[in-house]
Amino acid sequence: MRSRRPTWTGAEQIVSTLNLPAGAYILNAHLTANNNATTNQSVNCRFLGAGAFGRASSIDLGPNTNLDRQVIALTGSVNLTQTVAVTVRCTATSTEGNFLDIGFTAVRVGTLTQT
16 A cells, blocks of 8 residues: 655654454555754654564664665564554654655465464
């Protein structure tokens, strides 16, 4: 699912949502964080929703004129017993930026085993 280009709020915000029916899923998301501030900024993203499992991903961005954009990629999994909204949530250290090229997919699988 492709999303709009949300502006950073400086707090945790929902960047993309998938409403998934019961089942086991592998989750993949990607987005570009774009820093428009004149100072270095950081962005952290994660999955959230009914036991969604995956590591958060963090990046540091340079000021608007130098290394101010980077891609964040997330991979995770979730095992749902009912329909749930699973979200990609990100927190930026500024309100001067936005998220670009957002993609979020869920691939249904037979069984998930975590080790």
